[in-house]
Amino acid sequence: MNSRKEKEPCGAVSLDLLTEAAAHPEGTLEPVREHLESCPACRAWVDQIAGDLASLTTMAARFTPALSRSVRIPDKSPARVIPFRPRPVLALALAAALVLTLAVHWFTAAPPGATPGLPSGPETVAVAETSGEETIYADNILPPVYLEIAGEDAQDAEEDFSEYQGADADSEPWPDLDPGTDMS
Amino acid sequence: MPEAAVEKTDTPEDRVAALARRAGEKNPRAFEELCGMFSARVFRMVYFRVRSKMDAEDLTQEIFMAAFRSMDRLKDPEKFAPWLFSIAKNKVADHLRKKKITSLFFLNRAREDEAPEEDNAPAEGQDALEEVLRREFWEKVDGFTAGLSRMEKEVFSLRFFSGLGLKEIAQVTKKDESTVKTHLYRAVAKFRDREDLRAFFKENA
DSSP states (O other), rough: OOOOOOOOOOOOHHHHHHHHHHHHHHOOOOHHHHHHHOHHHHHHHHHHHHHHHHHHHHHHHTSOOOOOOOOOOOOSSOOOOOOOOOOOHHHHHHHHHHHHHHHHHHHHSTTSSTTTTTOOOOOOOOOOOOOHHHHHHHHSOOOHHHHHHHHHHHHHHHHHHHHHHHHHTTSSSOOOOOTTTOOO | OOOOOOOSSHHHHHHHHHHHHHHHHTHHHHHHHHHHHHHHHHHHHHHHHHHHHHHHHHHHHHHHHHHTGGGGGOOOOGGHHHHHHHHHHHEEEEEEEHHHHHHTTTTTHHHHHSSSSSGGGEEEEEHHHHHHHHHHHHHHHHHHHHSSSSSHHHHHHHHHTSOOOOOHHHHHHHHHHHHHHHHHHHHHHHHHOOOHHHHHHHOOO
């Protein structure tokens, strides 16, 4: 495919400088320009590279499809839409508002008696079942477990307490006492 | 003679600057003339990057609409061309970014179905040989530009596909001219070393 013969520069000027002259002829350094004027080999080499670049441009234009619809512009100049651009001041204000909201929430959400920001004591992990024993505590403040240790159960303790109180005044009348009865 | 005809000017650059000045004063006719002068070049620049005729046409329309809306922000009318190509560059970058994101979620399948390969097919009457040549050309261009750095590719395409000068490229890319020159020379040096590629372009141009 590559059948054409590449031209060779004379070697007096570096390939990079010649390449620069091909890529941007207006920016060619003065010594290079002078050399190119006097050296047909280097000039031909530069022209070859510049020609290949021009071919690339030509082909790119040829193989880019044509713009099939023209650009439409409204008759009236539209009002410019100003896009939202967050400014640093706005960002700071938003951050401050967020901090304030969180702080208010934090203070109002703390339980009564607790110091905001400090833990409110150890967490409850279990609740003792005591509702069935409240009656016993009212008659005998010792919990049943101590009674059991003493060889009595809650029922015995209750009976002992009743005996100590004596007969029920409502159900059983007090016995008549003889005046001569010794009460001591 | 169009209504927006401007005062007699010496060079095409002067004419563009005069039209840009008028367009900045909310003159749609002057802007239309600028569209006529630049739409093909902008389209070519966009097409080189997106490789879809439909997308390139949509983007070209968007680019000129964005430019029209922002004409009052163009401070120096003499810099209209680099300013316009900067808008084009940003629009294309946005488009490619969106496309990349949607492709992650397979959302672009519908679009691809709508715009199959014939989207880029040559117009009626062009023969199959031309089509083969077209495909081969873009394959070779892609193969070559794949070996360039991002900046080399940018500068090379703006110079040889869009026909911008070094000063304009420097304004579009927001780099200084010497940096642009360095990248351009590196890219052309790589082009110089590809004899097979150069021969192909020379033979088929």
